[in-house]
Amino acid sequence: MGNICLITGSSGLIGSEAVGFFAEKFDKIIGIDNNMRAEFFGQDASTEWNTQKLIKEIKNFEHHAIDIRDIAALESLFKAHGSAIQLIVHTAAQPSHDWAARAPITDFTVNANGTLNMLEMTRLYCPEATFIFTSTNKVYGDTPNYLPLIELEKRWEIDEKHPYFKNGIDENMSIDQTKHSLFGASKVAADVLVQEYGKYFGMNTGIFRGGCLTGPNHSGTQLHGFLSYLVKCAITGDKYTIFGYRGKQVRDNIHSWDLVNMFWHFHQDPKQGEVYNAGGGRFSNCSMTEAIEQLEQITGKKMNYEYSETNRIGDHIWWISDVSKFKNHYPGWALKYNINDILTQIHTNMSQRRH
DSSP: OOOOEEEEEETTTHHHHHHHHHHSSEEEEEEOOHHHHHHOOOGGGGGGGHHHHHHOOOEEEEEEOOOOOOHHHHHHHHHHHHGGGGEEHHHHHOOHHHHHOOOOOHIIIIIIIHHHHHHHHHHHHOSSSSEEEEEEEGTTGGGGGGOOHHHHHHHHHHHHTTTTTHHHHHHHHSSSSOOOOHHHHEEEEEEEHHHHHHHHHOOOEEEESSEEEEEETTTTEEEETTTHHHHHHHHOOOEEEEEEGGOEEEEEEHHHHHHHHHHHHHHHHEEEEEEEEESSGGGEEEEEEHHHHHHHHHHSOOOOOEEEEEETTTTTSSEOBHHHHHHHOOTTTTOOHHHHHHHHHHHHHHHHTTT
């Protein structure tokens, strides 16, 4: 039977990175992905190209087009493999604020009920496995916007006297009494469930609250995948719209490989219901304006963009993740890719994919 790593959302950005990463470390990789991304964002965002690529390139990969809301289909898969499943990386989700507001029931059943289904199957059929959940910094809602922020020439920044200035926002920020967006609320429900299965049932569960997760395998769209969508517009010349905050809103960006490497470190010494902020931190971050400038240097041409005064509801003005808690728990881990590496990689990969 050997050991198995099961990955949901296996054709998405983090899922496919995890498939490649863990293929060398496990006898078998089982991927679950039913290309809901195309349903959410249209054919442009379809991950089918990635599914086919994984099937072709990764010999020990097995693909299942299961919907994580379908507990009967999940159960037959878990039953068939049982305790051979040693690692579960749960990345499948509805990932957009705007989409969630249009279809709250779909959003919640995918994000919250789907996660509960995965946890319960793990508890029943492979309770010793490590369960990793890709949560989001949106669980903190718009609380970060009430920090003492200062407007600089090209970015917002936090007052340097504030404790968050040095390393960014840590896990002690409250996730309560804030405007999350419906997407944020469904992810909070899932996040707390994964914590609870760890603390209540003593299962090995890790919650990773991602900032901007990015990398060359992103099927970026206007509503989700900001850097890869920005690069797509830089290549095609399509108009990009900046929403609010004078284009100075700051995001830290973590390369999908760096995030999956966090999962690997956690799996080797798992904890029960532990929460980590996971992002590029002070090592890898940029404002919209800075990202556009860097891309213009990479492509050698001006970007076609417009500015809209209307910011997205609950959008963060400044977000930098403090990853020092994870570094303290797993000192062997460090970030490898900075913002320039990430933009260059996405640009190279996307240019090749277009030819």
